[in-house]
Amino acid sequence: MSKSQNMKNKTYHSFIFLDQTVKEKILTIMMYGNNKAQSIGFFRVATGLYYLSKIMVEDDLDFKAIDAEFNSFIFHTIGKGHSITSVLQYMSSKKVLWVLNSKSFISTFLNYFSDIPFKNILLFLTINLSVSKKISGLTPEGPVQEWIVKQGNAESGVINNPAAPPCPG
Numbered sequence: 001m002s003k004s005q006n007m008k009n010k011t012y013h014s015f016i017f018l019d020q021t022v023k024e025k026i027l028t029i030m031m032y033g034n035n036k037a038q039s040i041g042f043f044r045v046a047t048g049l050y051y052l053s054k055i056m057v058e059d060d061l062d063f064k065a066i067d068a069e070f071n072s073f074i075f076h077t078i079g080k081g082h083s084i085t086s087v088l089q090y091m092s093s094k095k096v097l098w099v100l101n102s103k104s105f106i107s108t109f110l111n112y113f114s115d116i117p118f119k120n121i122l123l124f125l126t127i128n129l130s131v132s133k134k135i136s137g138l139t140p141e142g143p144v145q146e147w148i149v150k151q152g153n154a155e156s157g158v159i160n161n162p163a164a165p166p167c168p169g
Contacts, residue, residue, distance in 0.1 A: 017054045020071045025112040026050065027077070032104045040078050040100040041090075046109055047074060048087045052124040053116050091125065092132035094143040101147075122148050 008146040017040030070084040099105050125148050133140040
């Protein structure tokens, strides 16, 4: 398939949302992980936060095309069995805390995606957690919600990053 034919198959939003610059930023954030497991976690959360930042708009979006673009990027980066759905599920599990509590993830993400303020990260995590738990029939209460509340209540505005828990197995 030629490049022009490939461009015709992409919607405006799917192309704009995940262009080469964005992919490079996410892959760079991934490199800040201390080991393979943490790097994959950094990739998942950076991709998920970026995705959520782009779909939470009032425009009508072609989710089939957007998700296909993200799924392709995720598959080519971390392999078979991973998709935007699995990324969002990861972000609603307690395993995400290992990434969020790392010394470098939040500051690195905010550095590369400076147009996404920290308060929006909390909003995206809250909405993702709520939707994910509603789908699964579980209540959103738990470690991820506690982390979000703790960050939101931080009086000084400084990100509260305790030592990261051990790598989830």
